Amino acid sequence: MGGDDYEDLFYGDENIFFNIERAISVEVYEDFVLNIIGGSAYEDYDRGISIFSGYNDGMQNMPLRSIKSSVDNEILKISSRLKTENYFLLESELLAILKKYKEIAEKQYDADSLFYRARVGTEEQKRCISLGFESENHYTPYSCDKISCPPPQYASAGRINRPGVSFFYCATNIYTAVSEVRPHPGDYVSVGKFSLNHKVKLFDLSDSQLINFYSNDQLLDSYIPFHTLTILINKVIPPSERQHYSITQLIADCIRQLGFDGILFSSTVGDGKNIVIFDANVMKYTSDEQCVLKIEKVQYEYGVVPLIKEDEAYH
Known part of the structure; x- marks a missing residue:
């Protein structure tokens, strides 16, 4: 989408978050965006959600995980x-x-x-x-x-x-x-x-x-x-x-x-x-x-699955 900072996501024709034209004024919209980007990227564990993973206090964080694919x-x-x-x-x-x-x-x-x-x-x-x-x-x-x-x-x-x-x-x-x-x-x-x-x-x-x-x-x-x-x-x-x-x-x-x-x-x-x-x-x-x-007809949906190959590692 272009730009050097995630602040740019809130502006331009490809803004996927908010419609700036529907804001009360440009100033109100900019204050709203600043409230979002001005806070800490790493929220307290029980107060918010960290929006990205990177470096914090000199240490590299683990990559963010997919919630949908996470299991207990x-x-x-x-x-x-x-x-x-x-x-x-x-x-x-x-x-x-x-x-x-x-x-x-x-x-x-x-x-x-x-x-x-x-x-x-x-x-x-x-x-x-x-x-x-x-x-x-x-x-x-x-x-x-x-x-x-x-x-x-x-x-x-x-x-x-x-x-x-x-x-x-x-x-x-x-x-x-x-x-x-x-x-x-x-x-x-x-x-x-x-x-x-x-x-x-x-x-x-x-x-x-x-x-x-x-x-x-x-x-x-x-x-x-x-x-x-x-x-x-x-x-x-x-x-x-x-x-x-x-x-x-x-x-x-x-x-x-x-x-x-x-x-x-x-x-x-x-x-x-x-x-x-x-x-x-x-x-x-x-x-x-x-x-x-x-019952007149039963319809099936299917997908192709990977085949076992001799040159792959398995357990």
């Missing part, structure tokens, strides 16, 4: 230890981390809030002949208990639940609910709508919540563990690698022990959000909007 090593170590240690031996460590974010992450849904579940298949199919020469198949969707969560004895491992533990998985819209059951083209999918019997308190890991941490360096550092939790809970895990659910299941166990009714997280296949309720009795089936959908 303590949580990653807990995840790794699950390969050799029983999960209940690690609960206290993860609980101590989660407790710090229970107020920030709390999201409430009122009674009668509506959510959707889907199941591949239908309860009944009949050939309708009332149309004369034209006939067509009519369907009865799964409903009530048949589209609710399975009994514990039939519950397989999921992102949030352990084998033999039945949680109520649902979504905020029909598209996401259908996408989460991974149907194939030609499949028929039953969709049911459920409402909450009473207000619930969920632990929201659906987004980064950065707005609660941006005001100073101390808060930004405390944001990294929470950010790591959101990465883990929202990570794309194919069905063939369900062993990686061990850390997300432990996160869910600890959240339940903190008194939450469930977890809110983003869908990796739909445009809505997923909700897992720990006690299915909180949900009530409603016949409104029950339907059967035929």
